[in-house]
Amino acid sequence: MRLLVVEDDPSVAQFLKKGLQEERYTVDLAGDGDVGFRLASHGSYDAIILDVMLPKMDGFTLCRTLRANALQTPVLLLTVKDSTEDAVLGLDSGADDYLTKPFAFAELLARVRALLRRGTAQPAACLTVADLYLDLIAHRVWRGEQEIFLTLKEYAILEYLLRNHDRVLTRTAIIEHVWNYQYDSMTNIVDVHIRALRAKIDRPGAASLIHTVRGIGYVIQTPRNR
Amino acid sequence: MRLLVVEDDPSVAQFLKKGLQEERYTVDLAGDGDVGFRLASHGSYDAIILDVMLPKMDGFTLCRTLRANALQTPVLLLTVKDSTEDAVLGLDSGADDYLTKPFAFAELLARVRALLRRGTAQPAACLTVADLYLDLIAHRVWRGEQEIFLTLKEYAILEYLLRNHDRVLTRTAIIEHVWNYQYDSMTNIVDVHIRALRAKIDRPGAASLIHTVRGIGYVIQTPRNR
């Protein structure tokens, strides 16, 4: 899940980024409204967390501008004062929810989860293909009865592949989802991680769960009966 | 105390969540019966508040299914009509109490408190994993026959980890729960206390009860086979 945090105070921004990353979100930061708009309008975020007080363009305006550009991404506004005025202004500008500073980080998380839930019908608690089982809450993975221990990147890639099973994912798509920002196109880092993943989840001798689609990318297919 | 609210109407759900949070409960929401079941079956809630009218799986069925899966968590049903029929159906399906809409929030609170009392009254007020035993009332900890003396912070962290066993807790979550910090992402205070805890509760040579999840946080795991 990709989030954009638009926040000018570097220490708050870092705090949010770190905390969200610990929850396995992919987080981009923008320090002012202009940058925020540029990043947000690319439209590849699952939710946007927006400070109201911002240089260049305040949060309300930014939010309104995004909506004017037909951007649907859920927006969570961070307001400073607990005034109904701000809240009304916020929701009027097209935000989906708001939170007044200071807030408990756990509450931010809950609201972000709520926003993401709203966007995508329902959050599955586990993903599974064949006898591979991925527990999204405990962040643990099994193949049959055997637990498999994955690194952060391996887990992220596997989750992405499973969420999009039967759909070929290009290296670029994988990089954009699992890493921040774009990488140079001449890296085989995805290949290397896929190899590590295969080594861990596949059974010796059997065909790999992860199929290579030559010239395109990778895919995990669910068994089909035709 | 963790509560699960299964309710499809977003405004009612938010109302319940907010109100319960103000009473210092930790609240998760589920929007339909399926999601509710998945979350509930993880078993980490102290009580479940269940609307009868739900998409996917109605409250009675959900409740019965949970009980069929040997889940003991107390359940409070929210029924719409004040018919004895519904009440009987509810209690038959394994619910512990019911409440007819509309209701006063204070009454909901009272019933939730009653359920929690009932829940914690019968089983001993202790948390335990392997041969580690934590007495919540006496505030004392044993490893096997050996009593272990913990400082305040150590005890708080251990209790938090035990209450959320099998769930990876991020440093941010731990800090927020045990301290009242915010915006301090550059401290390793959790690490240091975890180290002290391990030194006290672990046996020399044996693997630690507290597992490190690299890049995320810490977790205490109960033996489990998926």
Place this chain on the structure above:
DNA sequence: GGCCGGCTTCATGCAATCTTCACCCCAGCC
């Protein structure tokens, strides 16, 4: 005041993990 226990910060070293790179292998094309 001085000592003590507990809490917090800091600096360091080690190990897991990530990334890059060079080379190998094989499918697809001629």
Place this chain on the structure above:
DNA sequence: GGCTGGGGTGAAGATTGCATGAAGCCGGCC
């Protein structure tokens, strides 16, 4: 069958994150 380019492979190097020991800080107590 040979060529080509994309993908697989193994290992080296860079980076990051965690564990650790020590030191500083603070409040309570003698």
